[in-house]
Amino acid sequence: MGDRCKVVIVGDEFMSYFCNTMNLCWFLLPELDNAIRTLHRVVGNAMVDDDRFIIVGNGSTQLFHALLYALSSPDLPEPINVVAAAPFYSSYPEETKFLRSKLYKWAGDANCYDKDEPYIEVVTSPNNPDGSIRGTVVNREGGKAIHDLAYYWPQYAPITSKADHDAMLFTFSKATGHAGTRIGWAIVKDKVIAAKMVKFIEVSSIGVSREAQLRAAKILGVIADDCRNLDLKGENFFEYGRRLMSERWGKLRELGMKSNGVFSLPKYPRGYCKFTGEYTDSNPAFAWLKSNEVLNCENLLRDESKIITRGGPSFGVDSTYTRVSMLSRDVEFELLLERLAAIKGTVNGN
Amino acid sequence: MGDRCKVVIVGDEFMSYFCNTMNLCWFLLPELDNAIRTLHRVVGNAMVDDDRFIIVGNGSTQLFHALLYALSSPDLPEPINVVAAAPFYSSYPEETKFLRSKLYKWAGDANCYDKDEPYIEVVTSPNNPDGSIRGTVVNREGGKAIHDLAYYWPQYAPITSKADHDAMLFTFSKATGHAGTRIGWAIVKDKVIAAKMVKFIEVSSIGVSREAQLRAAKILGVIADDCRNLDLKGENFFEYGRRLMSERWGKLRELGMKSNGVFSLPKYPRGYCKFTGEYTDSNPAFAWLKSNEVLNCENLLRDESKIITRGGPSFGVDSTYTRVSMLSRDVEFELLLERLAAIKGTVNGN
Numbered sequence: 001m002g003d004r005c006k007v008v009i010v011g012d013e014f015m016s017y018f019c020n021t022m023n024l025c026w027f028l029l030p031e032l033d034n035a036i037r038t039l040h041r042v043v044g045n046a047m048v049d050d051d052r053f054i055i056v057g058n059g060s061t062q063l064f065h066a067l068l069y070a071l072s073s074p075d076l077p078e079p080i081n082v083v084a085a086a087p088f089y090s091s092y093p094e095e096t097k098f099l100r101s102k103l104y105k106w107a108g109d110a111n112c113y114d115k116d117e118p119y120i121e122v123v124t125s126p127n128n129p130d131g132s133i134r135g136t137v138v139n140r141e142g143g144k145a146i147h148d149l150a151y152y153w154p155q156y157a158p159i160t161s162k163a164d165h166d167a168m169l170f171t172f173s174k175a176t177g178h179a180g181t182r183i184g185w186a187i188v189k190d191k192v193i194a195a196k197m198v199k200f201i202e203v204s205s206i207g208v209s210r211e212a213q214l215r216a217a218k219i220l221g222v223i224a225d226d227c228r229n230l231d232l233k234g235e236n237f238f239e240y241g242r243r244l245m246s247e248r249w250g251k252l253r254e255l256g257m258k259s260n261g262v263f264s265l266p267k268y269p270r271g272y273c274k275f276t277g278e279y280t281d282s283n284p285a286f287a288w289l290k291s292n293e294v295l296n297c298e299n300l301l302r303d304e305s306k307i308i309t310r311g312g313p314s315f316g317v318d319s320t321y322t323r324v325s326m327l328s329r330d331v332e333f334e335l336l337l338e339r340l341a342a343i344k345g346t347v348n349g350n
Numbered sequence: 351m352g353d354r355c356k357v358v359i360v361g362d363e364f365m366s367y368f369c370n371t372m373n374l375c376w377f378l379l380p381e382l383d384n385a386i387r388t389l390h391r392v393v394g395n396a397m398v399d400d401d402r403f404i405i406v407g408n409g410s411t412q413l414f415h416a417l418l419y420a421l422s423s424p425d426l427p428e429p430i431n432v433v434a435a436a437p438f439y440s441s442y443p444e445e446t447k448f449l450r451s452k453l454y455k456w457a458g459d460a461n462c463y464d465k466d467e468p469y470i471e472v473v474t475s476p477n478n479p480d481g482s483i484r485g486t487v488v489n490r491e492g493g494k495a496i497h498d499l500a501y502y503w504p505q506y507a508p509i510t511s512k513a514d515h516d517a518m519l520f521t522f523s524k525a526t527g528h529a530g531t532r533i534g535w536a537i538v539k540d541k542v543i544a545a546k547m548v549k550f551i552e553v554s555s556i557g558v559s560r561e562a563q564l565r566a567a568k569i570l571g572v573i574a575d576d577c578r579n580l581d582l583k584g585e586n587f588f589e590y591g592r593r594l595m596s597e598r599w600g601k602l603r604e605l606g607m608k609s610n611g612v613f614s615l616p617k618y619p620r621g622y623c624k625f626t627g628e629y630t631d632s633n634p635a636f637a638w639l640k641s642n643e644v645l646n647c648e649n650l651l652r653d654e655s656k657i658i659t660r661g662g663p664s665f666g667v668d669s670t671y672t673r674v675s676m677l678s679r680d681v682e683f684e685l686l687l688e689r690l691a692a693i694k695g696t697v698n699g700n
Contacts, residue, residue, distance in 0.1 A: 005361025007561075011351045011569060014530040017523075058408050058532075058555035065554060074450060091553070098553050100424060102450040173367075180364040180560040182408075203441070203448050204415060204554070205408040210530040212559035215359060222361075 004222050007215045014210040024191070025198050027207030028056045031217040036170075036185055039224040043238070044274050045152050047164040052187050053194035056208050057201055060150060060171035060184030064095060064122075065204070067167055067186065070196035071120050071144045072103040080144075081107035081119040085137045086316035087288070089128045089148070093316075109316055110137045124148040126157045129315050129323035130266055131284025133157065150174040151285055155241030158271030158280045166190065172216045174285065176223065176237070177327070183208070183216040238275065245283035248326055248333060252287055255340055262343070263297075264290045287324040297322040305339040354572050357565045364560040374541070375548050377557030378406045381567040386520075386535055389574040393588070394624050395502050397514040402537050403544035406558050407551060410500060410521035410534030414445060414472075415554070417517055417536065420546035421470050421494045422453040430494075431457035431469040435487045436666035437638070439478045439498070443666075459666055460487045474498040476507045479665050479673035480616055481634025483507065500524040501635055505591030508621030508630045516540065522566045524635065526573065526587070527677070533558070533566040588625065595633035598676055598683060602637055605690055612693070613647075614640045637674040647672040655689040 019029045033054050040048040048054070057063035072080045082096045086109040096106040107113060110121050123145055125134040136145050147165040151157065153175055168187045173179035188194040201207060223237040235243065256265050268282035289309070291297035296319040298311030312321035328336065369379045383404050390398040398404075407413035422430045432446045436459040446456040457463060460471050473495055475484040486495050497515040501507065503525055518537045523529035538544040551557060573587040585593065606615050618632035639659070641647035646669040648661030662671030678686065 001361045003360075006358060008356060008358050009565060010353075011355025011572075015528050017529045019530070058559070059557075061553075062555045069449065095553055098550075099419065099449050100452040102452065178365050179367045180369070180557075182555060182557060182559045200448075203411075203445055205412045205532060207409075207530075207532060209408070209532045209559040209562035211357075211561040211565050215561050219361060 001222060005219050007211075007218050009211055009214065014214070017207060019207075019210060019213070024053060024194055025055050027198075027201070028054060029210055029213040029217060031221075032056060032183075032185075032213045035217040035220040035224065039175075039220045039227075040187075042224045042227045043154065043159060044162055045154075045159045046149065046168055046170070046187055047162045048187060052189060053191065055186040055188060055194055055197045055201070056213060057184045057186065058205055058208055059173065059182045060148065060169040060186075061091070061095065062201065062204070063169055063184050063186045063197065064092075064146065064148070066197040066200035067146050067169075067193075068096065068101075068104045068120065069200040070193045071146070071167075072101075074103065076118060078117065079103055079105040081105060081113070081115060081117055082122065083107045083110040083113045083119055083138065084122040084124070084316075085110040085134065087127070087129050087312065087321065088122065088316050089124050090310060090314035092122055113138050118142065118144075120144045120146060122146045122148060124150070126151040126282065126284055129286050129310070129321075130288035131157075131268060131282055131286065132266065133268075133282075153241075154238035154273060154275045154280075155245050156284055157282045158273035159275040160271045160273065167193065172220075176219060178216070178219065181212045181216055183212050242276070242280070242283065245326065246281065249281070249283045249287075251337055252326075252340075255337055258341075261292050263340075264292060283326075285325070285327050287326055289322050289324055291320050291322075295319060300343070305343050307336060307339050351572060355569050357561075357568050359561055359564065364564070367557060369557075369560060369563070374403060374544055375405050377548075377551070378404060379560055379563040379567060381571075382406060382533075382535075382563045385567040385570040385574065389525075389570045389577075390537075392574045392577045393504065393509060394512055395504075395509045396499065396518055396520070396537055397512045398537060402539060403541065405536040405538060405544055405547045405551070406563060407534045407536065408555055408558055409523065409532045410498065410519040410536075411441070411445065412551065412554070413519055413534050413536045413547065414442075414496065414498070416547040416550035417496050417519075417543075418446065418451075418454045418470065419550045420543045421496070421517075422451075424453065426468060428467065429453055429455040431455060431463070431465060431467055432472065433457045433460040433463045433469055433488065434472040434474070434666075435460040435484065437477070437479050437662065437671065438472065438666050439474050440660060440664035442472055463488050468492065468494075470494045470496060472496045472498060474500070476501040476632065476634055479636050479660070479671075480638035481507075481618060481632055481636065482616065483618075483632075503591075504588035504623060504625045504630075505595050506634055507632045508623035509625040510621045510623065517543065522570070526569060528566070528569065531562045531566055533562050592626070592630065592633065595676065596631065599631070599633045599637075601687055602676070602690075605687055608691075611642050613690075614642060633676075635675070635677050637676055639672050639674055641670050641672075645669060650693070655693050657686060657689050 037048040040046045093106045121136050121138050127134050148169045150171050166189050171184040226236040270279045273280045294300045301307040301309050309322040309324045312319050387398040390396045443456045471486050471488050477484050497518045499518050500521050516539050521534040576586045620629045623630045644650045651657040651659050659672040659674045662669050
């Protein structure tokens with residue numbers, strides 16, 4: 001994109017803590033607020049009506065912590081239970097547990113949750129690690145939910161409807177790949193929850209880098225402009241990303257078929273993507289590999305082929321599963337395919 | 351400084367989570383590590399030998415949380431006590447308490463601390479709010495300390511020696527005024543503590559914005575270059591800042607003398623500043639005002655003169671004290687002086 005995504009910041013810009021004292025989220029750069037809402041409107045993946053609050057965070061990780069704080073209460077006699085259906089994102093348990101808060105506690109797999117107590121269910125959709133499209137599973141009265149929609153973008157999954165949950169998380173790192181910028185955002189319906197999240201970010205880091213926000217605003221803005229540009233020559237960002245992901249998944253599935261059942265991969269239903277206007281496949285950011293021949297898939301891949309993956313137990317399931325990144329650079333991805341193909345040979349003895 | 355402090359970032363730079371996988375603090379930009387160490391060597395305000403670890407954070411606020419985590423232990427039967435001598439920085443109690451951690455708890459004024467239990471003493475020097483130079487006051491065997499040296503720069507205080515504590519905090523916002531960038535750093539002796547801090551920042555925000563780090567590196571680097579430049583025309587950054595602060599304190603003290611004892615201000619000893627090579631005064635970032643005539647100094651200033659300050663109780667002392675910022679823009683500072691002068695008239699009835 002050359003100069004179109006370039007940011008230039010001179011020495012005396014952006015010195016204040018404050019970005020917009022008129023906004024509930026006083027540390028949110030108005031340009032970023034605007035770029036986020038515009039992009040969601042263009043893509044159609046989340047409801048961003050003007051009455052929704054946008055809260056920016058140091059990555060969506062900080063916003064997950066902010067939501068635990070906002071959805072819990074010091075007035076409850078016991079910490080609120082935090083659950084997610086296995087396989088769940090491997091960082092949720094640690095993020096929930098590590099400060100040993102009396103406000104909330106990790107309570108494991110939502111599929112097994114049977115306590116008659118207050119709870120927060122974390123729903124990741126498309127799911128990390130397995131790419132499945134998900135909703136809440138506990139569905140008890142008074143239950144609260146955090147919807148982590150980091151991967152709900154057209155390069156990963158068909159955009160079938162505008163998500164419209166009470167608290168939704170997105171992140172620059174998964175929307176565009178800019179992980180080093182550390183910009184996430186929450187879309188929140190309730191003003192009291194939004195205000196508690198702002199308080200959390202104030203007390204934990206007094207806001208979010210304005211340089212990072214400026215850059216995210218610029219890049220998200222350029223992407224939205226291209227998506228809306230009817231005269232655009234070539235693909236827009238999401239079409240480009242979807243084509244790359246689709247090619248990678250095609251190669252991986254082809255390898256899987258040749259492997260005679262050594263590994264298996266999840267299957268995803270096609271869906272009508274309102275963004276592209278056609279039926280599309282899911283092309284998740286991770287391949288959720290199941291070994292049909294050994295008990296520990298992570299160890300097999302590491303020991304036999306020097307492929308680093310993250311095993312099932314990190315995600316609350318057994319070790320026949322492991323998570324493989326589909327987002328490496330081309331040269332690494334080709335190497336991954338080569339090494340996976342070689343394992344097939346080893347295991348089958350040919 | 352014009353273009354010298356300008357940063358330019360193109361669209362595909364800085365995309366990875368990782369800044370330096372060879373470093374314990376894998377999310378610290380090597381340019382920032384280098385700029386921080388160089389600046390401390392030039393100013394002489396902190397020991398930064400190569401065996402010290404530099405940990406970057408989303409402001410020193412996040413590093414304060416990281417230190418509470420790193421200095422506490424899940425193996426202790428009770429939360430560790432966190433104390434600071436009053437008047438202490440008003441955010442420490444809330445930062446310590448708000449997540450209701452079982453790892454640490456706020457235990458108030460260090461001057462009154464008499465428990466025979468593990469503790470962490472937070473020492474801010476020069477102190478916020480009162481500008482005093484401080485050391486630990488509890489001094490019990492096994493006690494741990496966090497030294498917050500945010501204001502230990504030549505514009506605020508004479509640099510009398512290189513600080514050399516186990517865990518020291520600094521922040522870009524107070525060194526140069528760039529509060530919106532959200533960059534703080536810790537200088538830590540012990541590798542285990544440093545590693546726990548890195549873990550904290552990983553779990554709470556997966557690192558620190560690379561754009562923010564790049565900008566801090568650039569600006570701190572330019573300041574260090576000028577300080578070392580024997581051919582520099584005009585003042586370096588700290589000489590400039592010290593002159594401005596000294597002029598403001600001169601005006602405020604003059605007003606104080608004319609006020610016939612309505613208000614009083616702390617007095618600070620002159621010290622030999624090794625950076626400037628001369629005896630200099632302290633010119634703190636805040637004026638710690640004591641009212642000699644009314645019980646609530648914050649209310650007096652707000653109600654009579656629309657001067658917003660932060661009252662003594664926020665800092666653990668009585669309401670005859672209040673904290674006034676000395677870092678506003680020139681036009682606001684002149685207005686502050688005018689309004690303070692008018693109060694004198696009101697109170698004295700002339």
